[in-house]
Amino acid sequence: MNVHESEKIAGGLANLGFQPVDSREDADIIVFNTCCIRDSAEKKIHGHIGELKNYKKNNSDLIVAIVGCMTQQSGATESLKEKYPFIDIILGTANVHLIADKISEIINAQSSKRLKIYENVSPTLALHETQPPLRNSYPNAWINIMYGCDNHCTYCIVPYVRGGERSRDPDSILNEASALLADGYKEITLLGQNVNSYSHSGWNFARLLSTIAELPYKFRLRFMTSHPKDFSSEIIDVIFAKHNICKCIHLPVQAGSNSILKAMNRRYTRESYFDTIQKIRSRLVSCAITTDIMVGFPGETDDDFNDTLDLVQRVRFSNAFTFVYSPRKGTPAAQMVQLPASLKRERIMKLIEVQNQIVKEISDSYLGNTYEVLVDGVSGEILTGKTETGRVVNFIGAKELLGEFVNVHIDKCKASALGGHIDC
């Protein structure tokens, strides 16, 4: 989602006549679009901002802007101003779409002293639809269908920094999708914190998904992220009925223990999660299911962790984003008694070992078969693409195949990607 927001920021700057450059040394404007979902991301961004002090010393015209959800946390703007007085612009998640206007204000300011703009408004105020993005990911394109989240999982800061759920008008989404497909894009990914709860003027997610899938072009349709409590049979029926909706579903489970799911306020149980998986697999036989899993949540016992391992082994996720819980200031879980770091490390290593073995076994099952691959990357004579199930495939081919669907016979299988050759 942040990558797509960065495309919108780049779109605003392009409207002002600026172009992307490869290195910070050549930049007139540097914008950091921040994320505070994980502690590690926040620490990293502080390192990057700190490095800019010297750039500013060498180029006093350089404009530095910090935007996005890190700035939306309580007290964050004041702390950034104090720590990095060379920052020119701070905008939150709701007014980031004003970045181009704010940069113009600074450039056009008559004062000999550099104008500083630090503005944060309530995250529920904006839909960010005003900014045409500078897309950088052909043949894939992202479309936001909604913003914010109403779920309040106890570990998550998103509802505080991005506000409650707001769904976009379906007409505007359909227009955006049609325009992208007419421009030659071949894959559309619908984005939202919880796309399953999309709701606007009588439209639900299943209807939106089905209507976009019917647009008269050859393309793939994906979506993320889904919340297991809202993943309905109606959505499964739509995926089954439309050949171009990828049979690849990201369904974050987070934990396999009912007591931890309850403490996380996830509002489903391991049994109801298994039930959803069973419904998906009975209708969409070859569907890849991916997930997010967290270990070391406060109160997680050995038995809770073993429940997570058991769930992973039973579901057999095609891929899993595994991470260690880290407290986010302002969330309920940050007030709970935390587990020792050594125990969290031990558990994440075990989880990764189990999941890696599953990924290897699933990858091996691709060997000897042919799959349709959408080519989305070119490096010399090596092409990269993805199967419908989201597996990365590398193979030799002409660069003109970028954006084309080709059949690839899989003859190699590595941890990170499959290898193959074009099957004529």
Ligand code: SF4
């Ligand atoms: S559903 Fe996702 S975005 Fe919303 S609070 Fe839970 S983890 Fe955060």
